Amino acid sequence: MISFVQKNKVHIISFLIPVILMLIYYIYRKMVPFGGSSLLTVDLGQQYIDFFSYFRRAILHDPSSIVYSFSNGLGGGMIGIWSYYLLSPLNWLLLFFPGTHITSGIMLLTLLKYGLASLSFSWLIKKNSQISGVLIVLFSISYALMGWTIANQLNIMWLDILFLLPLILNGLIKILNGGKRGSYIVWLTLAFISNYYMGYMVSLFIILMFCFLVTDGFVNWKKVRIQSYSFVTSSLISGLLASFILLPTFVSLLQSKAQYTVTTFKWKFDYFPLDSLGSV
Secondary structure (H helix, E strand, O other): OHHHHHHOHHHHHHHHHHHHHHHHHHHHOOEOOOOOEOOOOHHHHHHHHHHHHHHHHHHHOOHHHHOEEOOOOOOEEOHHHHHHHHOOHHHHHHHHOOHHHHHHHHHHHHHHHHHHHHHHHHHHHHHHOOOOOHHHHHHHHHHHOOHHHHHOOOOHHHOHHHHHHHHHHHHHHHHHOOOOOHHHHHHHHHHHHHOHHHHHHHHHHHHHHHHHHHHHOOOOHHHHHHHHHHHHHHHHHHHHHOHHHHHHHHHHHHOOHHHHOOOOOOOOOOOOHHHHHHHO
16 A cells, blocks of 8 residues: 555645645535535536436436436436436445435535546646656646636536546547557547537547647658548547437437527627637
8 A cells, every 4th residue: 555655646646635625615615514505506506406316316216217207397308318417427426425415425526526637637647748746736736626627616517527538638649659549439438428518529629639649740641641540430439339328319409409509600709819818
């Protein structure tokens, strides 16, 4: 154990500091179970918490409601609900919290996702750069506690992507260096399954990242063709592996939200682009 801690102390510290900082903040704000306040505000308190309660009931007491629920309005399919809100692998921790204490479970999930994001990013840095020691910890904490995370911590189902993205990037770097494709396929598939919306966003980011890395490490066009083939085929395999949830979700969306999606684009900026620099 001592040897393991010494070997991985940078990662352990990277995991613990965001968790401790946010825990201190929650205690200061007297969040449950340290007081009467809680994270259950706006959509998390008005909508998501009901889905998490439904998750516990479906897994522990009524597995048939995983696919269809009579309590969903006048009755309806639940695939879209599960693929957007409930398929995070960390949600299984909620099974250990009875309904009266599920608020504490939500806090634990949030803290754990902060810690895993920092841990995952520290691992990515150590694997793919010459940075070491304190700098790894600082960059990892900055990643886990960046503005996007704080602004969206109440959209708890989005936070999984923070610890999945560094793992996906590491897999992409392996592919471009001629390594095995397994890790990229596994982590990208998990991103698609855990939340299709974040998986879609990551796909756009990964395409841009691929173009950047290939351009930055350009040697010759033959290598680019090999890299492109590996990247495209690996991404397609990942999409196919996740299709058991993506296809039913797509059909569900066509029958609901997608009917009202605006398909026309306005070729203008809603906000002055340079104003965005102030939020970086």
